[in-house]
Amino acid sequence: MHCSYFAAERCHSCTLIEKPYGAQLTAKQAQAENALGARPDLRWIAPFGSRESGFRNKAKMVVGGTVGQPTLGILDAEARGVDLRDCGLYTPGIHACFPLLAEFVTLAGLTPYDIPRRTGELKNVLVTESPDGELMLRLVLRSQEPVARIRKHLPGLMSALPQLRVVSVNLLPEHAAVVEGEREIVLTDQETLRMRVNGIDMYLRPQSFFQTNTEVAAALYRQAQEWVSEQAPASIWDLYCGVGGFALHCGGTAREVIGIETSQEAVASAELSARQAGLSRVGFQAGDATAFALGAPEAPELVIVNPPRRGLSDELCRWLESSSVQRVVYSSCHAGSLARDLAAMPSLTPRRARLFDMFPQTSHFEVLTLLERV
Structure with a gap:
């Protein structure tokens, strides 16, 4: 490959x-x-x-760059954002949502977290796709400060991404090398993503584990x-x-x-x-x-x-x-x-x-x- x-x-x-x-x-x-x-x-x-390729049903994207030009991917040795939106491992449904998520970061004014300076808010974007093509989005933030703006612009994102079912904010106030924190705030009426496997409906909540x-x-x-x-x-x-x-x-x-x-x-x-x-x-x-x-x-x-x-x-x-x-x-x-x-x-x-x-x-x-x- x-x-x-x-x-x-x-x-x-x-x-x-x-x-x-x-x-x-x-x-x-x-x-x-x-x-x-x-x-x-x-x-x-x-x-x-x-x-x-195209097999990963979950993307864990570190957010870097700026509000106007965010990167979704990883950080380099100097903690600068490396954009990996075209990574071949993710499902087509996850690929298709990345540009819209980057636009949402800009529209909602979600400042990427700057590790060296310990400033900013948005640390990670986590996206999961179900076998039926439905999506769960989790935004890992340093604090609740941006939540009101996220709520304000969320209807527009869900209109642009009709397959989006569950959206939540995860709070990670600590400056730590971990993906997410303990507290989760669900922003949608639907709280679980249905994962239909072998004819059995399993339900994935924001902090639950499922094979990738x-x-x-x-x-x-x-x-x-x-x-x-x-x-x-x-x-x-x-x-x-x-x-x-x-x-x-x-x-x-x-x-x-x-x-x-x-x-x-x-x-x-x-x-x-x-x-x-x-x-x-x-x-x-x-x-x-x-x-x-x-x-x-x-x-x-x-x-x-x-x-x-x-x-x-x-x-x-x-x-x-x-x-x-x-x-x-x-x-x-x-x-x-x-x-x-x-x-x-x-x-x-x-x-x-x-x-x-x-x-x-x-x-x-x-x-x-x-x-x-x-």
């Missing part, structure tokens, strides 16, 4: 972009197999590849659903469940499913999805995955885990190892932490694994693994 930004040395995020995609996928598969080591009982299924590659996420959920259906467990926990992707795909009338997630917003979204799908035996709770497991009176037959890059906590690994859980479906975005966690749970043996290339042009990927107690 050719990228003019990479060729001009303006952006180096896609570290593998000069390598043919087939070679990328082969190298990632080798990396995953090496990380898990030689395991005679483990069967690797052929990796699930992605489109090379919708097509590959759909395949990931289908694979987990297939493995769980084969095992037919009567009870399932989905730990680190987010907006409920795995739980909603693996639930049904014949089994009890509980999803655990720290984000209250994500839990509210997952509960809405379960109600709409008629999954009366699929429920969700807000809380810490490790604390939930350690405090539960009994264990389920199967546990699904989808932890952050750091993997599972030591306590949760020890609990799984000593529990009566018969099978674990482990979705990992870091093969190294997956290998470490497997070493801490020797009685749960990997039987099947599959790589899902959620992040083409980079060295990152997702691995789904089915573990069975020996």
Whole structure:
């Protein structure tokens, strides 16, 4: 894949972009197999590849430049804005909205935040597109000062972008290298973006997590659903469940499913999805995955885990190892932490694994693994 930004040395995020995609996928598969080591009982299924471009459903754009000429992209070494509106990773729908968002920055007088001087207001613009082409826009500000102007000009933006459904302001007053803050102010009547995946409606709130590659996420959920259906467990926990992707795909009338997630917003979204799908035996709770497991009176037959890059906590690994859980479906975005966690749970043996290339042009990927107690 050719990228003019990479060729001009303006952006180096896609570290593998000069390598043919087939070679990328082969190298990632080798990396995953090496990380898990030689395991005679483990069967690797052929990796699930992605489109090379136009796959990212979310854009996290740092705002630079000036009110009159804002940049949407990244910052260079001197904290100056580098405009990346033509980046080939984003979906066509996200591409189409960038010029209108830049115009909105100017019209609403949203001064880009100047990191060296610590002045200005608008830090980041976050855009998410649903599979149906609808959009969520989040404006990350230093303070509430510009909110009145944003409200004033928002009807014009929504008229120009009829697919825009959810708009919010996120407040990040700290001078910190993070994307967003804790407080969110929703400016539209609609507060959730519907993410329809495999015929299941999931709902994304402004601060909820969703995989950035919708097509590959759909395949990931289908694979987990297939493995769980084969095992037919009567009870399932989905730990680190987010907006409920795995739980909603693996639930049904014949089994009890509980999803655990720290984000209250994500839990509210997952509960809405379960109600709409008629999954009366699929429920969700807000809380810490490790604390939930350690405090539960009994264990389920199967546990699904989808932890952050750091993997599972030591306590949760020890609990799984000593529990009566018969099978674990482990979705990992870091093969190294997956290998470490497997070493801490020797009685749960990997039987099947599959790589899902959620992040083409980079060295990152997702691995789904089915573990069975020996």
